[in-house]
Amino acid sequence: MKQIMLAIVCSFSMIGMSQSTDLTSQLYDTYENYKETSIGKRRIKRADIQPLIDKYASNEKYKVATVGKSIGGKDLSLISIGSGRTNVFLWSQMHGDEPTATQAIFDILNFFNSSDFKVEKEAILANLTVHVLPMLNPDGAELFQRRNLLGIDINRDALRLQSPESKTLKRVRDSLDADFGFNLHDQSTYYNAERTEKPATISYLAPAYNYEKDINETRGNAMKIIVFMNDILQKYAPGQVGRYNDDFEPRAFGDNIQKWGTSTILIESGGYPEDIEKQEIRKLNYTSILSAIYTIAKKSYETISIAEYEKIPENDRKLFDLKIIGANYKLMGNNYTIDLGINQVEVDYPEHNTFWYSSRILDQGDLSTYYGYEILDASAYTIKQARAYPKTLNTLAEVGALNFKDLLQQGYGFVRMTTIPGNVINSPFPIHLIGAKYKIPEFKLEPGLNPTFFLEKDGKVEYAVINGFLVDLKTESIKVPNGMIYK
Structure with a gap:
């Protein structure tokens, strides 16, 4: 029963x-x-x-x-x-x-x-x-x-x-x-x-x-x-x-x-x-x-x-926006293998209606127990410092007229300007804007820094990381919402 x-x-x-x-x-x-x-x-x-x-x-x-x-x-x-x-x-x-x-x-x-x-x-x-x-x-x-x-x-x-x-x-x-x-x-x-x-x-x-x-x-x-x-x-x-x-x-x-x-x-x-x-x-x-x-x-x-x-x-809590696995990283004459955990950090505009990104390296080293919304196996790639475009430009219109894919493929992650408009909070381009006298610091990866670098294979740049966003330079798409400004 x-x-x-x-x-x-x-x-x-x-x-x-x-x-x-x-x-x-x-x-x-x-x-x-x-x-x-x-x-x-x-x-x-x-x-x-x-x-x-x-x-x-x-x-x-x-x-x-x-x-x-x-x-x-x-x-x-x-x-x-x-x-x-x-x-x-x-x-x-x-x-x-x-x-x-x-x-x-x-x-x-x-x-x-x-x-x-x-x-x-x-x-x-x-x-x-x-x-x-x-x-x-x-x-x-x-x-x-x-x-x-x-x-x-x-x-x-x-x-x-x-x-x-x-x-x-x-x-x-x-x-x-x-x-x-x-x-x-x-x-x-x-x-x-x-x-x-x-x-x-x-x-x-x-x-x-x-x-x-x-x-x-x-x-x-x-x-x-x-x-x-x-x-x-x-x-x-x-x-x-x-x-x-x-x-x-x-x-x-x-x-x-x-x-x-x-x-x-x-x-x-x-x-x-x-x-x-x-x-x-x-x-x-x-x-x-x-x-x-x-x-x-x-x-x-x-x-x-x-x-x-x-x-x-x-x-x-083991997710990153972008996880890069096993990249080759040269430091002080030695070669190292390193994972990078990168988060695309939102920063509000003053009116708090929308936002821009100021990304950060959150962690690095052995991140084998962590995950990512986007993951790249970079074991065949070497990390390279981003360089400044050799010409100094005067206006945002001049910057906007550049072919950004060509610049990125050549390893340029920065464009120097004579004067950056004071009301511009961030770069509207997939590249960073720097002031006329700004000196790019010596390249070093560490938590807290903005992730901007290139990944090179057999002497050819195939990937860019600009403000924490991964760009596959073998494709036509460049999805970087904004770059940074350094004066």
């Missing part, structure tokens, strides 16, 4: 999972119908989402309330939809430079506002009330920085509640007595799934609520939801899911909200190949979060085994 009952339970569980899987595929395939196209870049600000909030404030399906203000006086808005007794609370951009899930939230709100998926939406909205606080740190978003104007990390302010943003988050959580919470963040693109070359495109954590890392029903339910979401992502980003270390952090909001009785799911959006603005990761957030909301509404998560949670690989 027990075996029969177990078979019945498993059968219902499989039916529930199958229904959710079908919905997931439909959500992924129809995503472009709901994507909020007005916020397609990472550097979004409070003013960018205000028209969207106003749109929902005038829509009778939604309830919109100002629940607090930031230190800088910007509104903190809560948008709610549904009539169910189970409260699901999503908050995003606690860190101002982590906007991927904020974009996905507005995609989800567009989904609820559509006439599609009627049966599924009725199941969600009849059983749940979904609340979203899309931008908790608007002052940080304005400057595209992690911390708020007080200079603190809001996610370490759950005990003292020093900042108004922290007080608002605590007050909203308490007033809702939320059953489920989605704590939405971005993580570094340099995280990988442990012992693999694959980026941790999405990482999860069911935060611990005490030092012993006990698992009660509240935390267990969060683990079940994470297992469910991981299964979804394996279809679209196989092997690209990580799991954070669950050491208890008594100051953190996620740990405390778990302790306060809300099943809390931390979601961190990491890296995805050739997805600089994280739009594919945004789509994965939309698909997996909506699917999770549906399984909460249907309660199909209840039969999921939490044992699967520990099988998700832990987060590691």
